Amino acid sequence: MIDNNYRWYPVYTRSRAEKKAYEELIRKGINAYLPLRKTLKQWSDRKKWVEEPLLKSYLFVYISSKEYAEVMMTNGIARFLYFSGHIAAMPSQQIEHLKLLLATEQDLEVFDHDIKPGQKVWVKAGPFKDMAGELVSIHNKQRIILRLDNIGYSIEINTSMAFVAPL
Numbered sequence: 001m002i003d004n005n006y007r008w009y010p011v012y013t014r015s016r017a018e019k020k021a022y023e024e025l026i027r028k029g030i031n032a033y034l035p036l037r038k039t040l041k042q043w044s045d046r047k048k049w050v051e052e053p054l055l056k057s058y059l060f061v062y063i064s065s066k067e068y069a070e071v072m073m074t075n076g077i078a079r080f081l082y083f084s085g086h087i088a089a090m091p092s093q094q095i096e097h098l099k100l101l102l103a104t105e106q107d108l109e110v111f112d113h114d115i116k117p118g119q120k121v122w123v124k125a126g127p128f129k130d131m132a133g134e135l136v137s138i139h140n141k142q143r144i145i146l147r148l149d150n151i152g153y154s155i156e157i158n159t160s161m162a163f164v165a166p167l
Contacts, residue, residue, distance in 0.1 A: 006064050007089040008033075011071060012078045018053040021076030030071060031062035035098055054102065060095060120167040126159045132167065 013021045018034055025032040035054040040047055053059075057078075061071055068087070071077055081088045115121055115135055123131045138144050144157060144164065 004064050004066070006062055008060050008062050008092055008095050009071075009087060009089055010058055010060055010081045012081060013057050013059060013076050014078050015057060017076035018057065018059055021074055022059050024074050024076060025059075025061060025071065028070060028074065030067060030074075032059055033062070033095060033099075034059040035102055037102060054098075060090065115161070115164060115166055121164050122167050123157075123159060123163055124165050125163040128157055128159050128163075131157075135164070 011021075022032050022034040036051040037054050038049050038051055041050050061067075063071060068080070072080075117135055117137050119135050121133065121135045123129055135144060138161065144159065144161065
């Protein structure tokens with residue numbers, strides 16, 4: 001069934017192909033959105049501010065169902081995301097909120113797991129790398145309280161939630 005209603009759809013790109021896929025979609029006349037954030041990258045000889053995708057391997061297209069095939073024939077696009085057997089659509093309001101968040105230039109942190117207090121976790125990077133314990137609470141995105149299994153104490157540590165993974 002062809003639907004002429006335009007909606008925002010998240011699409012999955014090949015690894016590190018977000019910008020090229022976005023440029024190709026724009027060149028085709030397809031309305032697309034690639035949320036970018038500025039980050040300071042450091043090499044051995046210099047530092048440089050670069051724009052990188054906020055969500056790795058994702059971008060968003062505003063299309064009707066007639067344009068599905070055209071999006072899929074774009075270099076760098078791997079697939080649409082599906083939910084309950086249908087191509088997943090996003091409310092326009094969520095895209096607008098994402099644009100507003102990025103416009104504030106706040107330091108945003110994105111991680112792809114939902115960890116709740118009481119869960120067993122493992123710190124996978126940073127100064128507390130390889131520490132395991134139980135997440136007691138999250139004070140903000142940088143300060144968490146971790147109950148250490150082997151000594152029975154809790155410790156509040158400063159580490160990014162992006163560095164913490166469920167066990």
